Amino acid sequence: SQQGEEDPQALSIQEGENATMNCSYKTSINNLQWYRQNSGRGLVHLILIRSNEREKHSGRLRVTLDTSKKSSSLLITASRAADTASYFCATHQGGSEKLVFGKGMKLTVNP
Amino acid sequence: NAGVTQTPKFQVLKTGQSMTLQCAQDMNHNSMYWYRQDPGMGLRLIYYSASEGTTDKGEVPNGYNVSRLNKREFSLRLESAAPSQTSVYFCASRGLAGGPGETQYFGPGTRLLVL
Numbered sequence: 507s508q509q510g511e512e513d514p515q516a517l518s519i520q521e522g523e524n525a526t527m528n529c530s531y532k533t534s535i536n537n538l539q540w541y542r543q544n545s546g547r548g549l550v551h552l553i554l555i556r557s558n559e560r561e562k563h564s565g566r567l568r569v570t571l572d573t574s575k576k577s578s579s580l581l582i583t584a585s586r587a588a589d590t591a592s593y594f595c596a597t598h599q600g601g602s603e604k605l606v607f608g609k610g611m612k613l614t615v616n617p
Numbered sequence: 618n619a620g621v622t623q624t625p626k627f628q629v630l631k632t633g634q635s636m637t638l639q640c641a642q643d644m645n646h647n648s649m650y651w652y653r654q655d656p657g658m659g660l661r662l663i664y665y666s667a668s669e670g671t672t673d674k675g676e677v678p679n680g681y682n683v684s685r686l687n688k689r690e691f692s693l694r695l696e697s698a699a700p701s702q703t704s705v706y707f708c709a710s711r712g713l714a715g716g717p718g719e720t721q722y723f724g725p726g727t728r729l730l731v732l
Contacts, residue, residue: 539720548621548707548723549660594659598719603648603667604675605721609659 512611525582529595621724638693640708648711649691653704
């Protein structure tokens with residue numbers, strides 16, 4: 507069953523703009539992760555935020571987590587054409603080996 | 618350091634044929650996973666292996682078998698392929714640091730078409 511749901515499902519922006527993607531989930535989690543997938547490639551891990559963290563930064567990425575609302579957001583600042591990809595959130599629940607992935611969000615950054 | 622490698626990259630099968638998808642990692646990771654990715658469905662876990670010698674079912678195990686051959690290799694077998702198994706298959710691995718649910722490293726995928 508799908509745990510995370512990304513929103514919007516697709517986003518098209520101009521280079522230099524910021525892109526915000528949201529992820530909502532249903533049950534308590536240990537951590538939430540964001541992955542990027544370029545067309546025809548495997549997934550690449552971007553950032554992990556734990557349930558006791560509220561915000562995390564990595565380069566041009568900023569992730570927030572609101573456990574009371576069961577939601578997370580991924581902000582990509584000063585977007586580049588190379589950021590064009592699909593982005594997935596994945597959640598981990600305690601006591602399990604499993605990550606549960608959302609359906610993904612397609613970001614297009616136009617030069 | 619190649620990370621996670623998968624073979625083949627692409628395969629066409631006829632309904633009822635069998636095949637094995639191969640996966641290997643050179644990061645000395647304990648845990649390995651097989652996912653399938655279908656349009657609009659995200660990634661769904663088929664099977665995983667938390668350590669050498671153990672395997673467990675994921676969300677969609679029916680029609681598949683797995684073998685954890687050694688610490689490096691984790692194969693996925695389709696005994697009698699069906700058109701519903703047309704998908705892109707990804708292998709992933711995870712190291713010990715941080716425990717279950719930490720970062721996974723993905724292979725490039727195998728595109729399978731079952732006619």
